[in-house]
Each structure stands twice: as structure tokens, then as C-alpha cells.
Amino acid sequence: MIIFPLKKSYPHLRLEALVTRVSPTHPSYETIVSDLGKRKIGYFGEERASYFFTLLPSDTCLIFHGLRLNVDNLYFQMDVLVLTPSFILVFEVKNSTRHLHYDSKTEQFYKIETDGRKVGTYNPIEQVHNQAYLLSRWLQVKGVEQLPIDYYVVRSNPKSVLEITGSAPHITSKFISSENIPNTVRKVDARNFPIILDKKTMKKVNQKLLHSHEDLHLDLFKTYDLTHDDIHxxxxxxxxxxxxxxxxxxxxxxxxxxxxxxxxxxxxxxxxxxxxxxxxxxxxxxxxxxxxxxxxxxxxxxxxxxxxxxxxxxxxxxxxx
CATH class of the missing domain: 1.10.10 (Arc Repressor Mutant, subunit A)
Structure with missing residues (x-):
């Protein structure tokens, strides 16, 4: 069941408004356009993946898109959270057409530029792993009994390719395609975790998650060095x-x-x-x-x-x- 539906984030909507009211000659205009483009790509990727979350059992899976929570003065945002009575899954959705490479010897992710250069990039698995850890901490602070939490990176673009040098099963097992989301959830469910949350508690956790969501409020004027006179x-x-x-x-x-x-x-x-x-x-x-x-x-x-x-x-x- 979709509890918190997919929608454009608050920063996304703000950039859509801003780009129409700043002159193309402003020094920050290209940066605004670039940042909005990144938001659009991310949203489109999540939109492509969202269909496969609707295939999950509505009676046992509560689905939250884009929750942004705060624990210990640290904010974290999850692309998709799936809450069940027995376990929780956190998904990070990536929408990229470029090949992503992983070197098992150096344990580093990288991309290859058009000129052949290798450029290191952040580890998306560690990114979603950190989100899962902070979620676990958030549940603890909120007094919710701990559930097993697993996490995955979703490749929403069918053109994207993950190439691995050497053997790295701990990496390949965490990358899934959008189409594989339902099967991944079924595999986790097949581990037969005990039921920890009854229906009443599930409802309480559901409400706590919704009430704790906080949109990101950037100061657009400081971020893009704007004055009120720059706004048409x-x-x-x-x-x-x-x-x-x-x-x-x-x-x-x-x-x-x-x-x-x-x-x-x-x-x-x-x-x-x-x-x-x-x-x-x-x-x-x-x-x-x-x-x-x-x-x-x-x-x-x-x-x-x-x-x-x-x-x-x-x-x-x-x-x-």
C-alpha cells in the first residue's frame, strides 16, 4: 500500500519556479538549470521504478517515497522505504545511462570519461547503508522495536550497466533492476523473519514516519547569490x-x-x-x-x-x- 506517494520534492518545485524568474544572463543561472536538471533526472528515475513497488502485497507492505527524517540532528532522506510487520527495506534509486565500474582490489567505484580517464565516484551501497543505519537509530529513539533492515540500490535506467573487476558478490547482491524489486522483496520475505509489529503497532509506526517527515528548506538567495531584485x-x-x-x-x-x-x-x-x-x-x-x-x-x-x-x-x- 502506498502511504507516502511519489511526488516532486520541495527543492525540485522551488527550482522549477526559480528558473522561470531569473535572467539567463545571471551568473548563477546555469547552475540553477544544472541543479534542476539533476532533480528532474532523479525524479524520472524514481517514477520509472515506482510502478514495481505497486506490485508489492498491499496488505503487508507499507510504501513511503522520499521520506526525510531527523535523528541526532542528522537529516537523511530515503528514496523508498518499505515497512512490513517483519522487516524493513530501504531502496536508493539511480537513474543513469553511464556505466558504473567497481574494482574489487581497490574497493572503489569509478566512471570512465569520454577521454578515457577514470574518475572515482561515491559508493551508492554505502550511501543507502548509512540511510538504513540512521533509520535504525531513528526507530530506536522513537521507541519502536527493532526490525531487520536490508537495503538495495535500484538501477532504474535499463541502459545502465554495472561492470565489476574481480569478484565482489557483496556488491552484485545489492544492485537490482527496477523489474527485480518485487522478486527481491519476496526473497527477503522468504527468510521467514518473525512478525514483530502487529496491526496496531504498524499503524503507530506509520503515523510516526508521516509526522516526522521534514522537507528540505534551502535559502535560494544564499545558495545562488541572488537578491530580491534578481527575481522577475x-x-x-x-x-x-x-x-x-x-x-x-x-x-x-x-x-x-x-x-x-x-x-x-x-x-x-x-x-x-x-x-x-x-x-x-x-x-x-x-x-x-x-x-x-x-x-x-x-x-x-x-x-x-x-x-x-x-x-x-x-x-x-x-x-x-
Whole structure:
């Protein structure tokens, strides 16, 4: 059963908003585009693998995508966690078309560049191993009886190849393809671990995991050396990408392609929340949407399911969690 469904991460959504509102001539623009590209590749890989998790038994397997937890002031995020009454599995999903090499003598992973150079890369097995360890510690702190925890690296791209020099069964046994996810879970289940969590306890652990999830909140302005003046204002046309659209009685008009849309302003407000990561006032909304008056902005904000704090001119609107 899918408990925490796959969705774009909060940093992913913030970068999607940011890239549309920073000038391509800004020194950090290419870095923003590159970071967003990495997020897209990762998400696409997880999307490809997600189908095979739906094939797991819904009565015994609780599936969580992208949980980010904190234990001992250390944050860790798991691509996929599978909770059962007898054991837990942690999966790290990799979406790469490049060949990954492992040298059993040096115990090092590396990739080969187009010029033939060997370039070392991090160990994905140790990465997911560390996640499993921190999860074990998290369960201990939360007072949950310890379950056996196993972990695997999923190659979601069928074009990816793992090449090993020498013998390394401890490596090959931890790499699986997306299609092999159900069979891997069945093999672990065949070890006949005793049932540790009854239905009531499973429900409690489920709730603890959901309530403990924390999105990553980066300061985009510090990360990419931005100022508020670097953020382009105005409602962006969904058809041609131009801005600002102009508010008319029957919707928002794009001066460039003349298309009219009634909801583009809502996407602009979303952009504000994603980029600024703070509340918005009617005055600020007026400036950001390029409206004629603060009262126009107030009427528009009232249409959205936002949390309202303060009164009169100090009224601030926040996105509901």
C-alpha cells in the first residue's frame, strides 16, 4: 500500500519556479538549470521504478517515497522505504545511462570519461547503508522495536550497466533492476523473519514516519547569490512564457501572443511561496502580480486556501502545510 506517494520534492518545485524568474544572463543561472536538471533526472528515475513497488502485497507492505527524517540532528532522506510487520527495506534509486565500474582490489567505484580517464565516484551501497543505519537509530529513539533492515540500490535506467573487476558478490547482491524489486522483496520475505509489529503497532509506526517527515528548506538567495531584485515579477503566460500578463475583466491577457487565461495568476502566487519561502501581504502581491491596487491583490488572495495571520494592512497570507 502506498502511504507516502511519489511526488516532486520541495527543492525540485522551488527550482522549477526559480528558473522561470531569473535572467539567463545571471551568473548563477546555469547552475540553477544544472541543479534542476539533476532533480528532474532523479525524479524520472524514481517514477520509472515506482510502478514495481505497486506490485508489492498491499496488505503487508507499507510504501513511503522520499521520506526525510531527523535523528541526532542528522537529516537523511530515503528514496523508498518499505515497512512490513517483519522487516524493513530501504531502496536508493539511480537513474543513469553511464556505466558504473567497481574494482574489487581497490574497493572503489569509478566512471570512465569520454577521454578515457577514470574518475572515482561515491559508493551508492554505502550511501543507502548509512540511510538504513540512521533509520535504525531513528526507530530506536522513537521507541519502536527493532526490525531487520536490508537495503538495495535500484538501477532504474535499463541502459545502465554495472561492470565489476574481480569478484565482489557483496556488491552484485545489492544492485537490482527496477523489474527485480518485487522478486527481491519476496526473497527477503522468504527468510521467514518473525512478525514483530502487529496491526496496531504498524499503524503507530506509520503515523510516526508521516509526522516526522521534514522537507528540505534551502535559502535560494544564499545558495545562488541572488537578491530580491534578481527575481522577475509579473504573471507568466503559460502559452508563450512572456510576462507580465495584464489583468482584464475576463482573465489575464498576454500582450505578446494575446492568449487569455483565468488561472495563470495562481501559478505566480505559487512561484512567490516557492521562491521566497515566506508569507505574502496584499501589497507585496500587488507588486509581484503587477496589479493596479492592493485591494485587487487582497480579493485574489482571498480566493486561495491560505492561512491568514494578522489584520488590516499587516495581514499576511501563508501556504497551508
Amino acid at each position: 515579477v509579473g504573471v507568466i503566460c503559460k502559452d508563450c512564457g512572456s510576462r507580465p500578463m495584464v489583468k482584464k475583466r475576463n482573465g489575464w491577457l498576454c500582450p505578446d501572443c494575446t492568449s487569455i487565461d483565468k488561472n495563470s495568476w495562481k501559478l505566480a502566487v505559487d512561484d512567490w511561496f516557492y521562491i521566497m519561502n515566506e508569507g505574502i501581504t496584499a501589497k507585496t502581491c500587488q507588486h509581484f502580480l503587477q496589479l493596479d491596487s492592493r485591494h485587487q491583490a487582497k480579493r485574489l488572495l482571498a480566493q486561495l486556501p491560505l492561512e491568514i495571520v494578522g489584520e488590516n494592512i499587516k495581514t499576511t497570507y501563508f501556504r497551508k502545510e
